[in-house]
Amino acid sequence: LAGILPVILKNGVSSSIRLSVDGKMEALPWEKLHDGDDFLCLNVRFSRSSMAVQDYRQQNEKWADAGILIIGADSKGDLPGASTEARNIGNILTAAGISHIEVLDGSHANRNEVIKALETATFNIVHFSGHTVFDAAHPYQSSLELVGNTRLCLFELGKLGKGIDLLYLNSCQSASFGEDQV
Numbered sequence: 001l002a003g004i005l006p007v008i009l010k011n012g013v014s015s016s017i018r019l020s021v022d023g024k025m026e027a028l029p030w031e032k033l034h035d036g037d038d039f040l041c042l043n044v045r046f047s048r049s050s051m052a053v054q055d056y057r058q059q060n061e062k063w064a065d066a067g068i069l070i071i072g073a074d075s076k077g078d079l080p081g082a083s084t085e086a087r088n089i090g091n092i093l094t095a096a097g098i099s100h101i102e103v104l105d106g107s108h109a110n111r112n113e114v115i116k117a118l119e120t121a122t123f124n125i126v127h128f129s130g131h132t133v134f135d136a137a138h139p140y141q142s143s144l145e146l147v148g149n150t151r152l153c154l155f156e157l158g159k160l161g162k163g164i165d166l167l168y169l170n171s172c173q174s175a176s177f178g179e180d181q182v
Contacts, residue, residue: 008044019048065100067123067163068093071114072105073130075145082129083109085170089127111150118160125166126157132171144171 008015017040019030030048033040040046072086073079083105090103102121104113109130117123131145140158143151157167 011044016045017047021048066098066125067100067121068098068102068125068127069114069117069121069123070101070103070105070127071109071129071144071146072103073109073128073144073146074106075109075131075147075149079130082170085129086127107147109146110148111146111152114144114146114152115156115160118157122163123161124163125168126161126164127168127170129170132169144169 008017021028021030031039031041031046033046035043070086070089072082072084074082086103086105086109090101093101100121102117102123104117128144133143133145133151135141135143140155141153143153144157145151157164161167
């Protein structure tokens with residue numbers, strides 16, 4: 001990276017870095033790469049992927065019947081990829097034979113539909129793609145921005161999503177943490 005970094009930074013957001021990592025390298029915080037002035041991922045298109053492929057059913061029988069809720073919320077009209085991401089993940093998981101999947105995207109990615117889904121089914125995994133709002137003073141009041149100018153706070157998600165083992169947030173500010181102990 002050191003040899004090509006100056007060229008990548010010179011081209012800015014027209015450059016892309018995609019790292020494929022495996023093993024112990026997966027645990028490293030690649031998104032925190034810093035060029036001395038700023039985080040690299042803020043100045044170029046940056047992504048990483050894991051090269052490890054595992055069959056979740058062999059690891060734990062619980063996951064064989066995992067419920068998966070996928071939400072793609074383009075709340076401000078500036079993330080058309082959020083719906084595309086949600087549909088594509090749903091299609092991939094369906095093709096892999098996973099049957100308990102619900103995809104909420106487009107106009108269905110609103111507060112009422114998300115609450116209805118969480119109240120009527122058990123989801124072990126929730127994948128959210130969209131905007132989030134971070135509240136530094138009260139992080140548990142941080143929220144997912146949903147369609148129709150609606151939000152769902154994390155404390156609400158905690159109460160409604162009783163079986164959630166994994167919450168994946170593909171959004172800005174989702175890795176932030178605040179002043180309290182939560």
